[in-house]
Amino acid sequence: MRSIAVANQKGGVGKTTTSVNLAVALARAGRRVCLVDLDPQAHATLHAGVLPGSHPLSAFDVLVEGHPLAAATVAAGDNLCVVPSHIDLSAVEMALAARSGRELILRQRIEADPRCNPTPTTREPFDYMVIDCPPSLGLLSLNAMAAVDEVLLPLQPHFLALHGLSKLLETIELVAEHVNPRLRLLGVVLCMYEAGTRLASEVGRDVQSFFASSGAKHPAWGSARVFETRVRRNIRLAEAPSFGQSIFDYAPESHGAADYAALAAEVDQAAAGL
Amino acid sequence: MRSIAVANQKGGVGKTTTSVNLAVALARAGRRVCLVDLDPQAHATLHAGVLPGSHPLSAFDVLVEGHPLAAATVAAGDNLCVVPSHIDLSAVEMALAARSGRELILRQRIEADPRCNPTPTTREPFDYMVIDCPPSLGLLSLNAMAAVDEVLLPLQPHFLALHGLSKLLETIELVAEHVNPRLRLLGVVLCMYEAGTRLASEVGRDVQSFFASSGAKHPAWGSARVFETRVRRNIRLAEAPSFGQSIFDYAPESHGAADYAALAAEVDQAAAGL
Ligand SMILES: Nc1ncnc2c1ncn2[C@@H]1O[C@H](COP(=O)(O)OP(=O)(O)OP(=O)(O)O)[C@@H](O)[C@H]1O
Ligand SMILES: Nc1ncnc2c1ncn2[C@@H]1O[C@H](COP(=O)(O)OP(=O)(O)OP(=O)(O)O)[C@@H](O)[C@H]1O
Ligand SMILES: [Mg+2]
Numbered sequence: 132m133r134s135i136a137v138a139n140q141k142g143g144v145g146k147t148t149t150s151v152n153l154a155v156a157l158a159r160a161g162r163r164v165c166l167v168d169l170d171p172q173a174h175a176t177l178h179a180g181v182l183p184g185s186h187p188l189s190a191f192d193v194l195v196e197g198h199p200l201a202a203a204t205v206a207a208g209d210n211l212c213v214v215p216s217h218i219d220l221s222a223v224e225m226a227l228a229a230r231s232g233r234e235l236i237l238r239q240r241i242e243a244d245p246r247c248n249p250t251p252t253t254r255e256p257f258d259y260m261v262i263d264c265p266p267s268l269g270l271l272s273l274n275a276m277a278a279v280d281e282v283l284l285p286l287q288p289h290f291l292a293l294h295g296l297s298k299l300l301e302t303i304e305l306v307a308e309h310v311n312p313r314l315r316l317l318g319v320v321l322c323m324y325e326a327g328t329r330l331a332s333e334v335g336r337d338v339q340s341f342f343a344s345s346g347a348k349h350p351a352w353g354s355a356r357v358f359e360t361r362v363r364r365n366i367r368l369a370e371a372p373s374f375g376q377s378i379f380d381y382a383p384e385s386h387g388a389a390d391y392a393a394l395a396a397e398v399d400q401a402a403a404g405l
Numbered sequence: 406m407r408s409i410a411v412a413n414q415k416g417g418v419g420k421t422t423t424s425v426n427l428a429v430a431l432a433r434a435g436r437r438v439c440l441v442d443l444d445p446q447a448h449a450t451l452h453a454g455v456l457p458g459s460h461p462l463s464a465f466d467v468l469v470e471g472h473p474l475a476a477a478t479v480a481a482g483d484n485l486c487v488v489p490s491h492i493d494l495s496a497v498e499m500a501l502a503a504r505s506g507r508e509l510i511l512r513q514r515i516e517a518d519p520r521c522n523p524t525p526t527t528r529e530p531f532d533y534m535v536i537d538c539p540p541s542l543g544l545l546s547l548n549a550m551a552a553v554d555e556v557l558l559p560l561q562p563h564f565l566a567l568h569g570l571s572k573l574l575e576t577i578e579l580v581a582e583h584v585n586p587r588l589r590l591l592g593v594v595l596c597m598y599e600a601g602t603r604l605a606s607e608v609g610r611d612v613q614s615f616f617a618s619s620g621a622k623h624p625a626w627g628s629a630r631v632f633e634t635r636v637r638r639n640i641r642l643a644e645a646p647s648f649g650q651s652i653f654d655y656a657p658e659s660h661g662a663a664d665y666a667a668l669a670a671e672v673d674q675a676a677a678g679l
């Protein structure tokens with residue numbers, strides 16, 4: 132199973148929109164996908180059409196109450212399962228403050244889950260896990276990065292969004308060195324791209340040259356790519372969540388659907404380090 | 406002194422852009438303003454032209470190390486001071502986890518500051534304090550709400566941004582009931598407004614009717630308004646931070662400058678409850 136955390140501490144850059152539409156695009160391509168919502172806002176849960184609070188267990192119960200992942204997993208469409216969020220996740224820093232190894236809990240649950248770590252007899256093993264992260268680098272995002280092999284970084288091509296990039300790369304390095312040696316930055320995807328604005332093309336160029344440059348690079352992100360696909364700004368992407376639908380169900384002919392299908396194809400063909 | 410926390414746990418809705426441009430607009434109108442950056446990303450600090458880490462003390466030192474507010478305050482232009490952020494703020498939840506009354510620390514620092522609580526002989530007392538909050542409802546935003554009289558809520562007219570409104574109102578109620586009885590929601594300002602999209606006018610209408618309706622309202626937000634001024638989406642607003650300038654210095658003829666000048670006039674004329 133490939134596991135991908137969709138992370139960026141900068142708020143409103145397209146993490147949730149990317150997590151849900153990528154997960155659904157991979158599921159439509161025949162991959163079995165588990166979407167985990169680690170943001171207390173529960174926006175990925177909503178966007179995927181699962182009513183927050185409508186199932187007895189959530190990601191909170193998996194992290195804090197010791198329930199297995201499978202117990203909180205909800206079917207949300209063909210080839211797609213969701214581990215819903217819950218508002219209680221916002222208290223997870225305090226709830227786990229005194230627990231040693233608190234950043235490794237999600238990894239342990241995933242390692243213990245038969246569909247994530249299949250044996251030859253496992254029915255319907257997962258091909259992908261996609262984890263939506265909140266806009267911070269706290270315990271929830273740390274749990275995600277400790278548990279996965281790859282990080283996908285949605286980036287709005289704006290100055291403030293670019294500013295936080297070095298902090299995120301530093302965090303990926305620290306997690307790779309101390310907690311999860313497998314962790315790699317898979318790549319950066321430019322979201323809400325407004326072609327024709329100088330800002331988008333300048334920031335886009337800055338990011339490309341940063342990763343292409345020959346300066347000192349850390350193995351955890353040194354071979355990361357900037358995806359060819361740029362997700363263009365498209366109001367349909369902002370409308371779809373209110374119907375609990377992915378862009379493919381809501382507006383299949385839109386730019387948004389085309390862009391996320393193209394991104395999924397790139398992600399599916401890539402594997403960290405290739 | 407009027408004190409305003411600019412808060413919304415949803416990421417990327419315009420909190421920092423509103424904090425900085427509102428603070429500068431009020432300063433240009435002759436008000437003495439103190440802008441406090443409580444977001445570890447330090448984007449308000451950057452946007453206001455102060456290099457994070459270039460001053461010996463920051464908001465972290467005020468909250469955790471016991472320094473007085475005045476010691477961390479930096480002059481940033483006519484009538485404008487900034488209390489800069491620092492990346493260490495991201496560890497404040499852990500640093501203060503065991504300290505009782507940890508949500509009241511900022512309030513105590515403000516109450517002890519002569520320019521915030523002037524006597525007749527105080528030189529250059531502050532007329533306004535504007536606090537930029539991070540995209541969460543954790544200890545930093547709690548400190549801000551415990552310390553101020555008013556909350557300003559920037560809202561992007563999108564479904565996911567609207568979804569979190571009830572959680573924010575609930576938090577304001579709880580703070581007003583248990584920590585700060587003076588706290589009131591001053592109002593909601595629609596940001597990144599894309600006139601002509603159905604989504605913007607629908608969400609705009611939803612928010613207006615929510616506050617105008619005669620249903621049960623809590624005194625902490627019952628008389629909140631939706632500001633007449635809508636801050637239109639305008640790429641100049643996203644360019645200005647890379648120059649460390651407000652919109653008034655960077656693009657004084659832009660829609661962004663007109664909208665934030667109009668918002669400042671509305672804020673200045675309003676007082677919570679009027
Ligand atoms: N390409 C796009 N075009 C137009 N709107 C978009 C696009 N991508 C996302 N949006 C909208 O922009 C807003 C921010 O996106 P989203 O919520 O996915 O970001 P996020 O990084 O998950 O935010 P947070 O930091 O709060 O978790 C949402 O209202 C979403 O519907
Ligand atoms: N009216 C606008 N038009 C165009 N771009 C805008 C506008 N307001 C803000 N922006 C840009 O949108 C992005 C998000 O805005 P901003 O950073 O102010 O939001 P925020 O709520 O402070 O985000 P965070 O949750 O990360 O603190 C920034 O890149 C900013 O420059
Ligand atoms: Mg999100």
Ligand SMILES: [Mg+2]
Pocket residue numbers: 420421422444448538539
């Ligand atoms: Mg901000």
